[in-house]
Amino acid sequence: MTSGKGGVGKTTSSAAFATGLALRGYKTAVIDFDVGLRNLDLIMGCERRVVYDFVNVINGEANLRQALIKDKRTDNLYILPASQTRDKEALTQEGVGKVLEDLKADSFDFIICDSPAGIERGAAMAMYYADDAVIVTNPEVSSVRDSDRILGLLQSRTEKAEQGGSIREHLLITRYNPERVESGDMLGLEDVLDILAVPLIGVIPESGGVLQASNSGNPVILDTESTAGRAYDDFVRRFLGETVPHRFLEVEKKGIFKRLFGA
């Protein structure tokens, strides 16, 4: 899960994605690559259960089993928290590769790498071994530009690219606001697709449910009432190969009664 720009919804999306896969029975790990700015633990609601972290495992100070936190709500789901060290060199390429290999050997079906913002080491490490990249983009100029920048790195600075292959790219547009698109203040879905030319895997609407979910430490996908939760569920199903129409793209038409009385 990558984006270049910060604050676009990578961590929110990583938590939702991992939970959605685990709910469908896949053994899933979600790893926080944001060294020094650990936050996935809060969004997953396991912040008080962190004992060891990703860097401890890389340095051999703990083994994977000790560091992986088993999710309390969802079976098959494990969280590997980021280190709070200030040493940005802590994530070595060999170390990251070894942890990912060990997870695969431990029969994990999916490993979700929650990338930090920027294009420095943490982001480079999160993408290096990927098979698939989900580019998380807000319909806003700096996010779109940074996504294009990241696409350039995905196409050159990954193991697959170095071996002459390519990784699968998926565009996930988040914080989409149909009202603002309709009024002409926000880039529309087609605009972003025209510019980035990456296959669309989902559109997550701007939703109050995301803040509520983060307040309580529940991945928003578990909130089946919220539009964002439902849109994330659609995204997971599409990733797994189902054909699911996109929802929440249009302004919800208020009935005449609501319009007259402003309900």
Add this chain to the structure above:
Amino acid sequence: MGLFDYFSKKKPKSAQLAKERLQIIIAHERVNRTGPDYLPQMRRDIMSVINKYVPIDEDQVNVQFEKGDDCDILELNISLPEQAKAVRH
């Protein structure tokens, strides 16, 4: 402003502007990252040569770079401003 004006007036939409600006800057950045390393410097050199004769802006030079199978194509497109002719009089 009358009611009629309110409905008929077309404001330029900021999203449209955003899209146009993004298309230009991203095309530019893609050329710089896929093209050869000397491209940015060559572009500056070309700019300074042209500027000796006609004052032009950075955005009037359009560089396209395409990788082909047996050769790469570098395409330069320089639009001279209308009043450029007058400058030398």
